[in-house]
Amino acid sequence: MTDNNDMPGHLARRFQQIAVAVFLAEVGEAGFDLTPVQYAALATIKANPGLDQVTLAGLIAYDRTTITGVVDRLVQKGLTERRASSRDRRARELEITEEGKRTLRKITPAVESAQGVMLRGLSAKEGEELMRLLRKAIAAGNELSRAPLRKVQA
Amino acid sequence: MTDNNDMPGHLARRFQQIAVAVFLAEVGEAGFDLTPVQYAALATIKANPGLDQVTLAGLIAYDRTTITGVVDRLVQKGLTERRASSRDRRARELEITEEGKRTLRKITPAVESAQGVMLRGLSAKEGEELMRLLRKAIAAGNELSRAPLRKVQA
DNA sequence: GGATATTGATCAGTATGCTGACTATCAGTA
DNA sequence: TACTGATAGTCAGCATACTGATCAATATCC
Numbered sequence: 001m002t003d004n005n006d007m008p009g010h011l012a013r014r015f016q017q018i019a020v021a022v023f024l025a026e027v028g029e030a031g032f033d034l035t036p037v038q039y040a041a042l043a044t045i046k047a048n049p050g051l052d053q054v055t056l057a058g059l060i061a062y063d064r065t066t067i068t069g070v071v072d073r074l075v076q077k078g079l080t081e082r083r084a085s086s087r088d089r090r091a092r093e094l095e096i097t098e099e100g101k102r103t104l105r106k107i108t109p110a111v112e113s114a115q116g117v118m119l120r121g122l123s124a125k126e127g128e129e130l131m132r133l134l135r136k137a138i139a140a141g142n143e144l145s146r147a148p149l150r151k152v153q154a
Numbered sequence: 155m156t157d158n159n160d161m162p163g164h165l166a167r168r169f170q171q172i173a174v175a176v177f178l179a180e181v182g183e184a185g186f187d188l189t190p191v192q193y194a195a196l197a198t199i200k201a202n203p204g205l206d207q208v209t210l211a212g213l214i215a216y217d218r219t220t221i222t223g224v225v226d227r228l229v230q231k232g233l234t235e236r237r238a239s240s241r242d243r244r245a246r247e248l249e250i251t252e253e254g255k256r257t258l259r260k261i262t263p264a265v266e267s268a269q270g271v272m273l274r275g276l277s278a279k280e281g282e283e284l285m286r287l288l289r290k291a292i293a294a295g296n297e298l299s300r301a302p303l304r305k306v307q308a
Numbered sequence: 309g310g311a312t313a314t315t316g317a318t319c320a321g322t323a324t325g326c327t328g329a330c331t332a333t334c335a336g337t338a
Numbered sequence: 339t340a341c342t343g344a345t346a347g348t349c350a351g352c353a354t355a356c357t358g359a360t361c362a363a364t365a366t367c368c
Contacts, residue, residue, distance in 0.1 A: 061171065065325080070324080089346095207316070222319085
């Protein structure tokens with residue numbers, strides 16, 4: 001176990017590092033300036049209109065303190081609207097803008113292409129297997145991070 | 155592909171997130187305050203006494219601008235020494251201290267335990283297969299990040 | 309030898325992620 | 339209703355990671 005290559009933690013960091021680089025490269029070539037984190041948040045807001053920030057964080061397993069900044073940037077780019085909730089004055093309801101929807105539509109091919117590039121060393125079957133194993137390991141470790149995945153309850 | 159769970163990039167981020175949390179928890183319980191990144195750097199310095207920062211960065215695939223801060227903190231904790239190289243006055247030679255060696259020795263059980271915890275949802279065979287697939291995908295994507303892995307040439 | 313290119317390290321700036329703290333608000337209960 | 343606890347959001351502070359720039363020193367080429 002002395003070798004980094006035998007450490008799942010090190011391999012995880014490395015794969016994630018490559019995944020982010022590939023995402024930014026593909027999306028950048030398509031003419032957009034959106035990070036993987038911002039993309040996931042935006043897509044989740046579109047799929048769940050009016051959700052609050054804590055729910056958003058749970059759906060994509062982000063820390064609630066991280067979400068604040070991510071939403072700040074989405075709002076600043078004009079892709080998302082944040083407004084006070086009428087039911088709960090603590091909460092902020094999030095909505096995707098028309099501009100956000102347009103961006104999502106146009107960016108999707110680049111995002112899907114990126115997912116392929118980051119698996120380019122693997123056969124289709126190996127890629128599937130890698131995703132299956134990651135999903136399984138993640139499910140077992142979900143509660144171990146400060147920002148676990150939370151399904152919607154409604 | 156609309157689902158995050160079908161995106162290798164999202165799974166990568168999530169697995170890495172859990173891996174870091176597990177590492178910090180195990181190491182913290184053992185009474186140490188060292189991040190995964192700092193651990194990998196320290197272990198690599200020990201294995202390659204006198205190496206410079208660029209070489210260190212290449213061996214663990216860190217960006218060279220990141221290494222500066224990581225080494226700063228290792229030096230500040232008294233685990234590493236940084237001194238000017240005599241052969242190349244631009245370079246800094248890194249050396250592990252006695253305190254650093256002691257820390258590495260004592261921390262190793264916690265680190266190895268962490269590697270097991272982050273795979274606890276998988277069988278031994280599945281864990282091996284996950285690491286094999288990660289290694290393969292990483293090898294194919296090595297040049298795609300700004301901080302690729304570089305073997306030592308000497 | 310001297311111009312040019314490259315390299316090692318650092319810095320400023322930005323974006324995740326986290327810890328821990330704090331405010332405002334809400335929910336449940338005595 | 340007043341008290342207590344929980345919750346939504348934010349903030350300060352720290353540690354990765356990256357982009358792009360700069361400076362000093364070394365290498366290379368004519």
